[in-house]
Amino acid sequence: MSNETTNTAVPKLRFPEFREAGEWAYLNGNKLFDQITNKDHNSDLPILAITQEHGAIPRELIDYNVVVTEKSVESYKVVEIGDFIISLRSFQGGIEYSTYKGICSPAYIILRRKKDGTDDFFRHYLKTPAFIGDLNKNLEGMRDGKMVSYKQFSELLLPTPSLGSVDSGRSLAACYAAMN
Template sequence: MKNLNFPNLRFKANNGDDFPKWDMKFGNEIFQNISDKNHNSDLPILAITQEYGAIPRDLIDYKISVTDKSVDSYKVVQKGDFIISLRSFQGGIEYSEYQGICSPAYIILRPIITVDRIFYKYYLKTSKYITHLNRKLEGIRDGKMISYKYFSDISLPLPSIAEQNKISSFLFLIDSRIQTQKKIIDDLIVVKNSTVKKLFEEKIKFKNVNFSIWEKKKLNEISKEHLQKNPNNLYTEVFSVSKHKGVINQIEHLGRSFSAKEITHYKLVYPGDLVYTKSPTSEFPFGIIKQNRTDRIGVVSPLYCVFQPQTFALGYLLHEYFNSAVNTFNYLNPLVQKGAKNTMNINNDTFLNGAKLLLPMNEDEQNKIYKFLSLIEYKITLEKELLAQFENQKKYLLANLFV
């Protein structure tokens, strides 16, 4: 039978001995409920978030305004405090890296015994603990709230302080590596986007005596629209078009298919084709333009515009150009036709006959640019895979380093 006083994975003490078994204490034996309103309202107002923990609102562009009178009733949060938020049952109890004040609707927890607070920062976010929080909830408006009394009724692990330190230090190292990995990815994306921008602004060039001067071309001069349908439902994979993922299997992207049962009237999309979807998003109010890089033939809604560039490499460059929300807006905005019901519409002919774009028309130069950018993209993919491994490792450790 499994001993509930030992986690699946354990560290050794510095002298090589095993640490003692873990004690279990009720929540109110480790944390007290703090309601300190002694402040001059000059501390930053904290937002209590699942993504950032407790963080000053101005650091995350938090827009909700409050009156001076209501701020008088706010509670003081010290660095290292924990906050029971209205959504604790979804994502655990939040930790504060900052001193500030927060709404009196929140419950502030502060240790009453010597503990490693970072140990509990991790423990109170584990799926095991969140499961405990879900067992009994008090309804509040349209959400749910964990009370201090209920928090107090849940047992918390209390290993020796030395073992707490070992666990928190190790998990902190994993977190630091994850943050470093995210920065590596962000930096590579900046390099790629900056390179694309400079290419189209003619600030950098790939040198070769045979490369010609870039030419201004309309889309209908360098591509042709695909109107081919899907006879006899020959192709069954339905694509969606995502601003971040590009052309992607609809079920993989959305979790289910939203296509009609009969898709013979859907348009075929071949590898290398570009797809213009007119569905607006916050960044792309007139739709997005992406290349099919799946190496598969699929279908899209007949409402989309599908067009084939002269070369795959040229289509790759167009995809990268239209990855920019600014470039896409500048191209599409002059083409918008306002319908009778105040709806925005750009027909396919108009879309393909828009402003001329400055493009490399030499195929060798297109391929050289494509290979260079795709190498950066491949590096980004590898780094994202490594990030996923670190994140999975952290999940495994969180599931096995605690009782």
């Protein structure tokens, strides 16, 4: 049985600039994001470290030394600017965002938005205590060292603002306020 819902939400109190912005839908993660497994590279892209503090960032920009063989790098996945990455500790700190193109270990799960639009809402929302709490509820029995799967992410209901509420120049902070 699917958790997917077509319920929408309009907050009782709204800032004046959001009164005509439309409803928010709650959609399963797999309706909003695809899992990406692109390994088509010739190992010339920077290797990215996936961190809670910096998101996905080239290893040489931080103090992160891990020795990898050329053979293992061949199996690394391509990360595009704007991709989201489920890291080993996503259940503690949310899902990471990349502002860099590079490659990362095949152990990570790369997510890419299915539709065009601003990534700002999800970039921030997927790091909020509310999202991390929902992630942990969905992961009963989660233990340190176990990664969140794409299937588990797919089952989460994510708030999705109408395009008018995000893309028409309104601030991200106001979008969060409109959620409540």
